[in-house]
Amino acid sequence: MKVGMVSKEIEIIKGHRLDYQLYQYLLQYFSDNELQNLFDAIRRPPNRYYVRVNTMKTSPSDLVNILQEHSVVVYIDETLPEALWFPVKGPNRIPSARKYVLADKRAAESVYMGANLYVPGVVRMDDDIKRGDEVNVIAPDGEIVAFGTAEINHDEVKNVKRGVAVRTLVSVYEVPKIRELHEYAIGLFYDQSLPAQWVAHVLNPRPGDVIVDMNAAPGGKTSHVIQLSGGKAVVYAFDRSENKIREMIESLSRLGMDGLYRVEARDTRFLDVDRPDLVNSVDRVLIDPPCTDMGVRPRLFDVKTMEIVKSTAEYQRQFIKVAWKLLKPGGVLVYSTCTIPPLENEDNIAYAESLGFEIVSINIPNASGGLIDRYRDSVVRFYPHVHGTPGFFIAKLIKPVQMHQ
Known part of the structure; x- marks a missing residue:
């Protein structure tokens, strides 16, 4: 572990830095050794x-x-x-090449696991690269993530919008x-982590239910809800990004789910105002909000600050507040994230309870309980260094039929 005295940043492991305030905050819940093990696992893909x-x-x-x-x-x-x-499989030794292709962070992390490098993920190619040349793909931090062959010439990269730029032959880790x-x-399967697959089961959609997915893109949980209800629930899928909505529509079309859901590009923090017809009318709400992604694997490098965690948690609470207004009495809210800090997880469940929600205990095989004593036996967590999965949090709440006086 390295400490940057000027910036007050802590490098937990290579490439993963926290500001001093966030580091001290996490030490309330994890030992320094646990944090190192956690971030070391985050740097690698699951097994x-x-x-x-x-x-x-x-x-x-x-x-x-x-x-x-x-x-x-x-x-x-x-x-x-x-x-x-x-x-x-992995880690594998990467053969050296004399020519380099720089990938953006997201693309590099995919190539790190064996994916081909596609044109949109290319930041820069050496000037002398020609189709068929052996190349190394490098991440923005300089780490070599793969060896492969160029599928396009250097001078084509600015004009070609789609397709494979580098065909990966050897990567640090490898999946089929x-x-x-x-x-x-033809839509026989969908890429989705194990913890994320549990979310729709916790929601437990039933035929005829009116269900709102407030943060639907890229569509994994929406499609699972449709699947578990046999396509017989009334599913509303919302996301604020029109581009993500378009991608989600394509994805669900591949799965054969056209016509089984209703989709709109909306900022659901204002859904009670924009769609008053849904107020007090929804049986189940799913919130998987934007988060700090501190459980996503693999992450080659990252920097997080306490300020980012705090502002993200406040942003997430806006969705919870609207979910309360949408749900019928007796309606169910499932809240999930792919991050670690309790501020974005247990603390937001406490906020939901302050609105009137009641916690419903859930049990998932092999998962851990909450980080805060009050939620130790009611919410579930997955840890990269314990469960071999992405870091993940799931909680279930109900809007009481009769409000307490």
Whole structure:
């Protein structure tokens, strides 16, 4: 661990820095050694790469048989039957090349796990790169994440908008290129981590329910809600980004879910005003709000501050406040994040209770309880260094039928 005295930043492990205030805050819940183990795990992908079977099109066992015909090693999860996982191989030694392609952070983290580098993720290519050349793909922090061959010339990168820029041959970690399979194209499965797959089960959608997903893009949880309700719930999918909405529509169309949900580009912090017809009319609300992403894996490098955590938590509470207005008495709210700080998790559940929500205890096999004593036995957490998954938080609340006086 390194301390930057001028900036008051703490480097927990290589590439992962916290400001001193956030570091001291997290020490209330984790030892320094635990923090190092946690961020070391975040820097690596999980040992298992998960997808969710689209049971509206196939069964887990049938999809396993199909994938095995492609010589893909795949298993059904021990606790969640529609969850399949692929072993993640690595770390691998990366061969050296004389030419380099710089990828942006998001693309580099995908290539790190074996994905090809696509044109939108290219920041810069060496001037002399030609199609077929051997290249190393490097992340913005200078780390070499893969070895591969260029699929385009250097002078094409500014004019080509789509397609593969570098075909990855050796990456630090490796999962099967399942998105290149025909079975992916026809919507038999959806990439989704194991903790994220539990969210829709906790929500427990039923046919006829009116359900609002307040932060729907990229569509994983929305599509799972549709799947679990057999396409018979009234599902509203909202997101403030029109681009993300377009991508979500394409994704759910691939899954064969056209016409099974209603989608709008809206900032749902104002949904009670923009859609008054939904006030006191919704059976179930899902909030998976923008968060600090401190549980996302792999993350090669990152910097987080206490100010960012505080402002993000305040932003998240605006969705909870509106969810209270949308739900019928007896309605259910499920709140989830892919981050670690209690400010964005347990503290927001305490805020929900201050509005009148009541906590409903949930139990997920192998998961941990809350970080705060009050929620130790009612909410669930997944930790990268404990469960081998992304970091994740899930809580369930109910709007009482009769308000306490």
